Amino acid sequence: MLLNEILRMAFASLGVNKLRSFLTMSGITIGVFSVIGVMTTVSAMRGSIETGLSFLGSNMFQIGKYPTGPTTDGASRRRIESRRNITFAEAQRYQQLMESATDVVCLKVFNRDGPVQATYGNRKTEPGLSFGGTNEHFLAANQYGVELGRNFTAEDVDLGRPIIIIGQDVRKKLFPAETPLGKLIKVGGRAYTIIGVFAEKGTNFGQSQDDILMVPITRFLSDFGAARFSINIATQAPSQERYNETLDKGITAMRIVRGLKSDEDNDFEIYSNDSLIAAFAKVADAVRAGALVISGIALLAASVGIMNIMLVSVTERTKEIGIRKSIGARRISILIQFLIEAIVLSLTGGLVGILFGVLAGNGLAMWMKASIVFPWDWAGIGLLVCTAIGVGAGLYPALKAARLDPIESLRYE
Amino acid sequence: MTAPAAPAAHIHRPTRPPGALVIEIEGVTKLYKMGAEIIHALRGVQLTIRRNEYLAIMGPSGSGKSTLMNMLGCLDTPTDGRYDFNGKNVAHMVDDELAEIRNREIGFVFQTFNLLPRSDALHNVELPLIYAGMSPSARRERALAALSNVGLADRIHHKPNELSGGQRQRVAIARALVNNPSIILADEPTGNLDSKTGEEIMALFEQLYDQGQTIIVVTHEEDIARHARRIVRLRDGLIESDARVH
Numbered sequence: 294m295l296l297n298e299i300l301r302m303a304f305a306s307l308g309v310n311k312l313r314s315f316l317t318m319s320g321i322t323i324g325v326f327s328v329i330g331v332m333t334t335v336s337a338m339r340g341s342i343e344t345g346l347s348f349l350g351s352n353m354f355q356i357g358k359y360p361t362g363p364t365t366d367g368a369s370r371r372r373i374e375s376r377r378n379i380t381f382a383e384a385q386r387y388q389q390l391m392e393s394a395t396d397v398v399c400l401k402v403f404n405r406d407g408p409v410q411a412t413y414g415n416r417k418t419e420p421g422l423s424f425g426g427t428n429e430h431f432l433a434a435n436q437y438g439v440e441l442g443r444n445f446t447a448e449d450v451d452l453g454r455p456i457i458i459i460g461q462d463v464r465k466k467l468f469p470a471e472t473p474l475g476k477l478i479k480v481g482g483r484a485y486t487i488i489g490v491f492a493e494k495g496t497n498f499g500q501s502q503d504d505i506l507m508v509p510i511t512r513f514l515s516d517f518g519a520a521r522f523s524i525n526i527a528t529q530a531p532s533q534e535r536y537n538e539t540l541d542k543g544i545t546a547m548r549i550v551r552g553l554k555s556d557e558d559n560d561f562e563i564y565s566n567d568s569l570i571a572a573f574a575k576v577a578d579a580v581r582a583g584a585l586v587i588s589g590i591a592l593l594a595a596s597v598g599i600m601n602i603m604l605v606s607v608t609e610r611t612k613e614i615g616i617r618k619s620i621g622a623r624r625i626s627i628l629i630q631f632l633i634e635a636i637v638l639s640l641t642g643g644l645v646g647i648l649f650g651v652l653a654g655n656g657l658a659m660w661m662k663a664s665i666v667f668p669w670d671w672a673g674i675g676l677l678v679c680t681a682i683g684v685g686a687g688l689y690p691a692l693k694a695a696r697l698d699p700i701e702s703l704r705y706e
Numbered sequence: 707m708t709a710p711a712a713p714a715a716h717i718h719r720p721t722r723p724p725g726a727l728v729i730e731i732e733g734v735t736k737l738y739k740m741g742a743e744i745i746h747a748l749r750g751v752q753l754t755i756r757r758n759e760y761l762a763i764m765g766p767s768g769s770g771k772s773t774l775m776n777m778l779g780c781l782d783t784p785t786d787g788r789y790d791f792n793g794k795n796v797a798h799m800v801d802d803e804l805a806e807i808r809n810r811e812i813g814f815v816f817q818t819f820n821l822l823p824r825s826d827a828l829h830n831v832e833l834p835l836i837y838a839g840m841s842p843s844a845r846r847e848r849a850l851a852a853l854s855n856v857g858l859a860d861r862i863h864h865k866p867n868e869l870s871g872g873q874r875q876r877v878a879i880a881r882a883l884v885n886n887p888s889i890i891l892a893d894e895p896t897g898n899l900d901s902k903t904g905e906e907i908m909a910l911f912e913q914l915y916d917q918g919q920t921i922i923v924v925t926h927e928e929d930i931a932r933h934a935r936r937i938v939r940l941r942d943g944l945i946e947s948d949a950r951v952h
């Protein structure tokens with residue numbers, strides 16, 4: 294018997310009980326939807342997270358008091374909280390020790406006093422600017438450029454000059470028509486003279502990177518209280534080849550600066566693009582595993598539902614089976630007919646689940662400004678699993694139908 | 707007995723000369739176990755049926771008509787005895803082999819029509835050809851021919867519930883014919899029809915017989931049996947009489 298003939302019959306008989314078929318399918322749809330939705334979101338985000346996390350620049354590692362990922366257990370949280378801040382003096386000492394290894398050591402701190410607003414005359418920005426202190430290596434370490442004016446110099450930092458470089462969002466708001474260079478703006482209750490404007494950088498994870506204000510780190514610390522801040526140190530290796538060597542030197546230098554004995558653990562965190570991406574991958578893996586478990590349970594329940602419905606269907610259609618057998622249907626034809634019905638149920642449910650999963654996953658990804666993906670691999674696996682579920686759940690009912698006695702089934706009313 | 711409804715039909719009716727042997731059964735028994743009890747539905751039946759015969763199987767209820775009919779139709783196998791169909795021993799065939807014989811050699815007509823309720827007339831008639839693996843265009847042509855042969859050319863897309871009882875039975879007869887079977891087996895084909903419609907169906911059988919079909923009708927009505935050329939009477943699982951009628 295031809296496959297399209299069997300498919301036609303399968304769709305016809307599933308169409309008879311539309312609501313029942315729909316309800317049976319929806320179990321599969323939910324199971325597939327949850328796994329495809331999560332996988333789509335994770336893959337969509339991975340791409341943008343990998344580019345997004347590269348804000349550190351190439352061949353860089355960063356040293357700070359706090360780790361980047363979430364700290365789960367209380368013990369390690371307390372251990373981290375009890376760490377001393379990395380002081381500016383320590384950071385400077387580190388810079389000296391690293392002089393022979395690299396030229397680029399960027400120090401920075403960011404505001405911790407709530408939303409920051411910049412004002413110029415009666416014009417003001419929205420609150421919520423990124424405001425911090427840094428040195429002349431900020432551009433290289435964070436892949437910013439200066440479009441107008443100039444970067445900080447070592448001298449600006451040494452002298453703690455009250456000067457500022459502003460991002461494009463700030464420029465547009467405060468200086469829509471005139472040049473900002475040389476103007477005095479107020480930030481956090483202090484006045485700074487604009488010496489430069491950053492080049493436009495766009496958004497990362499839906500966040501503007503152009504709503505930024507940076508002053509020399511020395512100025513920032515003296516204006517807002519040096520003791521309250523722990524310095525973040527970004528170090529760039531001269532080349533990819535010398536990255537590991539530079540990282541080793543950096544760790545050694547930091548341990549010297551912090552006065553650690555050889556048996557003491559690091560009392561600071563080191564992270565790189567790679568370690569940030571690895572941290573994300575760890576979270577993503579956990580989310581994936583969770584999604585797999587949940588959808589596995591949903592699919593198991595759904596396949597029990599399919600088997601149940603197929604058994605009911607075989608009983609209801611005993612007469613039909615008898616008629617088909619009396620006019621010459623062989624066991625295999627009946628078997629395939631019911632098996633295909635189960636597979637069609639499961640696959641249709643799966644396809645709908647994939648469709649909605651991809652839509653929802655990409656919707657979420659777009660909302661988080663990640664790019665759209667189609668998870669071919671997971672969709673393929675999903676379809677295979679649905680076929681297997683159809684076969685698994687349909688086989689026993691189909692065998693039961695195929696083995697029915699033609700006379701008894703003809704007599705069934 | 708009342709007078710035949712259409713006596714004129716009996717005057718001119720020709721009896722075609724019997725052809726090759728189709729069915730040959732010998733010493734066939736059928737036992738049913740009902741718990742501890744054993745029911746002898748057939749107790750040693752001997753019967754030969756040739757091509758071009760028109761045969762009625764009669765007998766009171768419980769005499770074994772349906773059991774014999776199921777056996778002749780290869781829906782069931784005998785407990786004991788020999789059954790050759792077109793020279794092939796079918797007494798020990800398995801399910802799928804019997805299905806193939808039913809598909810190619812036998813056309814069933816049932817009392818309750820046994821059409822697929824959700825398929826139209828055309829698809830119902832096409833079904834045996836689908837199981838025979840015939841191409842869509844060829845089977846459509848054959849099914850249309852069979853439907854017009856039973857006078858339903860204008861009803862091919864009607865579903866069973868859109869047809870009258872007589873029309874349903876005609877669809878069933880078209881389905882039985884469509885595979886060019888060696889025999890047509892009809893079990894009480896007029897049992898669910900009023901007497902006028904029943905006569906129309908019997909006239910259709912007469913027409914098919916004239917066209918060269920071999921027909922076996924199971925019935926308990928003398929009026930129906932009278933259409934046949936030979937009547938086999940069963941009693942308690944044995945053939946009581948086997949006579950030609952003219």
Ligand SMILES: Nc1ncnc2c1ncn2[C@@H]1O[C@H](COP(=O)(O)OP(=O)(O)O)[C@@H](O)[C@H]1O
Nearest residue numbers: 738740745747766767768769770771772773774
């Ligand atoms: N499947 C069965 N199981 C048990 N007994 C059966 C079965 N089929 C028929 N019989 C018995 O066999 C006998 C013959 O039945 P059947 O062939 O149906 O007779 P008829 O069709 O002439 O009325 C009856 O006594 C009936 O009860």
Ligand SMILES: [Mg+2]
Nearest residue numbers: 768771772773
């Ligand atoms: Mg009977």
